[in-house]
Amino acid sequence: MTSTAPHLIAPSLLAADFARLGEEVAAIESAGADWLHLDVMDGHFVPNISFGPAVVQALRPHSRLPFDVHLMIEPVDPYLEAFAKAGADHITIHAEAGPHLHRSLQAIRALGVKAGVSLCPATPPEALSQVLDMVDLILVMSVNPGFGGQKFLHGQVGKIRTLREMINKTGRQIRLAVDGGIDTETAPVAVAAGADVLIAGSAVYGRDDYAAAIRALRSA
Ligand SMILES: O=C(CO)[C@H](O)[C@H](O)COP(=O)(O)O
């Protein structure tokens, strides 16, 4: 079962040149990206540290693209307002990042931004069965979160398929994103399983020609 929505390409800033972030954000919009994916890592929920709301806020004037903020942090609740105020359009939190997923999703919606939830590779799709009415976006991690440039875990494809079926049963417009190891070989696998947002760091920002890299992913 595939999605009827057009597929979106969301380059991940994690693979950009951190010394030139403003230019990198503007360049990806000109290159035809649909969303900008921003990976926030805390050195606690994941074994890496990236950037926080001040960087998101500083980048906001450089692009009109929707800012898709992927929070790999624990706890999340104390920081939701800061990311919303910084200019996040979507805030995605991890189902594994605390016992009160429902409350955190309520808090994101109350801030007026789209609510996303992400699953690490070891978490089953059923973890979301009680919150499907509260989410605008589901993000399947096809690598263990924390680093760019890892290999796509093919064992996650069945989960993408199951989540597509769960989403279609709701009749709601919920985007299904796949994040980690997406390139021209794995993008068609993810889309065939039902994904409609492809998040890619190395396969876009790691290339010299961003527009060509985005086109290649779209047509793959
Ligand atoms: O959330 C992430 C890692 O935790 C990144 O979005 C993801 O890894 C993108 O990088 P790449 O396309 O190079 O795998």
Ligand SMILES: [Fe+2]
């Ligand atoms: Fe991400």
